[in-house]
Amino acid sequence: MMxxxxxxxxxxxRIIREAAGAPxxxxxxxxxxxxxxxxxxxxxxxxxxxxxxxxxxxxxxxxGGRAYYRPSTRCVEVGVEWLEQNI
Numbered sequence: 001m002m003x004x005x006x007x008x009x010x011x012x013x014r015i016i017r018e019a020a021g022a023p024x025x026x027x028x029x030x031x032x033x034x035x036x037x038x039x040x041x042x043x044x045x046x047x048x049x050x051x052x053x054x055x056x057x058x059x060x061x062x063x064g065g066r067a068y069y070r071p072s073t074r075c076v077e078v079g080v081e082w083l084e085q086n087i
Contacts (some may be wrong), residue, residue: 005030005084012087020076025038041073058077 005028006014017046020037029040046054046067056061057067 003030003080008087015087016078016083017076022076022079029075029077030080030083031077033079034085035074035077035079037078037084039074040077041075043074045070045073 007026011084013028014024016027016037017024020039022039026039044061044081047070048054048060048067052085054065054067057069060067
């Protein structure tokens, strides 16, 4: 039995996020396996064209550089087998 994210109720999504200790705003990604809920991914950041981090993008821009924004990839990952057993 395969579970899609659209099939989860709001209460089930709340339980998954609470089990992971994650905030309510993070999306849920269902993976293969029996992994319990956990946070995965990285937060947002500014980088140079070569990938080095930029800690103060406005100052970097004033010095003549160009900083690139990389959006957050944080999410809650949970295994489909864990969902079938616990929810």
